[in-house]
Every structure is written in structure tokens, then in C-alpha cells.
Amino acid sequence: MRLGCHIQISGGLRKAVERAVERGCETMQVFVSNPRGWKQSSILPADIDAFRDGCREAGIEPVFVHTIYLINLAAPEGEVREKSIDALVMNMEAAARLGSSAVVTHLGSHGGEGEEVGVRRVVEAVGEALRRGPGGIPLLLETTAGSGNSVGHLFEQLGEIIRAFPGEERLGVCLDTCHVFAAGYEVRTREGLEETLRELDREVGLERLRLVHANDSKGDLGSRVDRHEHIGEGRIGMEAFSIMARHPVLRELPWILETPEMTVERDRENLRRLREAARRRTRRG
Ligand SMILES: [Zn+2]
Numbered sequence: 001m002r003l004g005c006h007i008q009i010s011g012g013l014r015k016a017v018e019r020a021v022e023r024g025c026e027t028m029q030v031f032v033s034n035p036r037g038w039k040q041s042s043i044l045p046a047d048i049d050a051f052r053d054g055c056r057e058a059g060i061e062p063v064f065v066h067t068i069y070l071i072n073l074a075a076p077e078g079e080v081r082e083k084s085i086d087a088l089v090m091n092m093e094a095a096a097r098l099g100s101s102a103v104v105t106h107l108g109s110h111g112g113e114g115e116e117v118g119v120r121r122v123v124e125a126v127g128e129a130l131r132r133g134p135g136g137i138p139l140l141l142e143t144t145a146g147s148g149n150s151v152g153h154l155f156e157q158l159g160e161i162i163r164a165f166p167g168e169e170r171l172g173v174c175l176d177t178c179h180v181f182a183a184g185y186e187v188r189t190r191e192g193l194e195e196t197l198r199e200l201d202r203e204v205g206l207e208r209l210r211l212v213h214a215n216d217s218k219g220d221l222g223s224r225v226d227r228h229e230h231i232g233e234g235r236i237g238m239e240a241f242s243i244m245a246r247h248p249v250l251r252e253l254p255w256i257l258e259t260p261e262m263t264v265e266r267d268r269e270n271l272r273r274l275r276e277a278a279r280r281r282t283r284r285g
Pocket residue numbers: 142176213258
């Protein structure tokens with residue numbers, strides 16, 4: 001298991017590598033522009049070189065690019081949809097230049113028009129982004145908590161989207177532990193986790209699972225509340241992270257923390273807890 005954090009890029013990409021090193025990351029995730037705005041940042045070639053060299057020297061690999069929060073691939077025809085697809089393509093291009101392994105994106109909201117409509121629109125938007133985007137960059141669809149009208153909280157929705165592109169190797173899935181739990185998938189017991197992963201396998205295929213977002217959850221099972229908590233301090237708890245971190249499928253994947261605060265101390269402590277979880281034998285063996 002390779003462990004890392006979502007790293008802030010304020011001060012530039014060079015600074016982001018320093019932050020990752022300071023935290024002891026083996027893998028990392030970044031935004032390439034302000035996640036709360038549409039403005040696309042132009043990344044200077046010198047910064048790209050510094051970032052790639054820094055990651056290589058520090059052995060940080062793989063690197064993920066997370067899209068901005070505003071992206072709504074389930075939006076109806078119009079400005080938001082166009083901007084969302086443009087932003088997604090821009091993120092895929094930036095990822096290619098940064099030597100990133102994949103782009104991770106949320107799917108967006110159907111705005112009350114229903115999940116079927118939402119999924120159909122996501123398929124169209126993803127299709128356009130795949131046509132326009134660079135060839136070698138995988139696109140990971142992230143599981144969502146199902147708050148509001150968000151699309152992607154059911155594995156069958158992710159499966160439907162991926163199956164719409166037969167033979168498209170670039171499409172994969174990012175499993176967020178907080179989101180799936182809040183969406184109603186049990187992960188706290190061995191049996192629960194097995195059942196959850198069986199369903200993911202049935203609907204999507206476990207070979208499509210490329211990344212874990214490791215977050216504890218402030219909301220309870222099925223609450224559909226998307227609020228991340230420090231590892232071991234939420235409703236998921238340390239015991240569950242121990243079960244997940246030792247699972248033969250999950251432990252082979254990169255794990256990225258998106259826990260609150262993101263200070264060096266907090267991030268290091270959360271990473272330490274995950275490392276301990278991966279080592280620790282659970283109470284029931
Ligand atoms: Zn996430």
C-alpha cells in the first residue's frame with residue numbers, strides 16, 4: 001500500500017512537492033487550479049519540470065490530479081455543462097504534463113431531475129471529455145456520499161457509466177471510504193466490507209478500482225452526509241481502517257488522505273494511523 005495526502009498547491013507546484021516530502025508521502029494528489037473557481041491556471045513549464053523532478057527524487061508515485069469542486073457532469077445543456085467538460089479536459093491535459101497517473105473527478109448533481117437523467121448526462125459529458133482529452137490519462141470516477149442530488153453514490157450508477165464505453169481502458173473508479181460509508185455501504189466489518197466489494201465487483205469490476213480516498217466520516221452509515229473526519233475519530237473508526245488496510249484488494253492500491261485541516265502535524269498523524277492500521281491485527285484476528 002502506498003500512502004499519501006491531498007496536498008495544497010498554494011505557493012506553487014514546487015512547494016507542493018516540499019509539503020508532500022515533509023509529510024512522508026509516497027503518493028500524492030493535487031488540484032491544478034483553485035477548486036472553488038472556474039478560472040484555469042496556466043502552469044509554467046519551469047514549474048512542471050520542478051514538480052516532475054521533485055516527485056521523482058522523492059520517490060512520490062503515483063500522483064493524482066483531482067478536478068475542481070464546481071464540475072457538474074450531470075448538468076443540463078448550457079454554460080455549466082460546457083465549463084465542466086472544458087475543466088475536465090484541462091485537468092486531463094495538466095495531468096499528462098505533470099506526469100500524473102490519473103485524474104479523479106466527482107460526477108456532479110442532477111439538480112432534482114432524477115438519477116436516470118443524471119447518469120445519462122454524465123455518460124455524454126464523459127464521452128466528450130474522453131474524445132477531447134489526451135490519450136494516456138485515466139479518468140477515475142469517485143464514489144459520492146449521495147448528499148443532495150449527487151450522482152455516483154450507487155455502484156450501479158458508476159457501472160452504468162463505465163459500461164457505456166466498451167473497451168475504454170481509461171475509465172476507473174476511486175473509492176472514498178467516507179463517501180461509500182455515508183452512501184450506505186458497510187465497511188466496518190469483514191463481512192460488510194466483503195459484501196461491499198462484491199457489489200463493486202459485480203457492478204463495476206474490481207480491476208477498475210485504482211485509488212482509495214482514506215477518510216473517516218462524521219456522518220453515520222447511510223446518512224448521505226459528506227463530511228470527512230480524521231482517521232479513527234469518526235463513525236468508521238480504527239478497527240474498520242485496520243480491516244480495510246489489510247484487505248488483499250485494497251492494500252494493493254494507493255491511498256490518499258483528504259482529512260480536515262491538512263497541517264503537517266495532522267497529516268503525519270493520520271498517515272501514522274493508517275500505517276498502524278495496515279500492520280495491526282484486528283481484535284478478531
Ligand atoms: Zn474523495
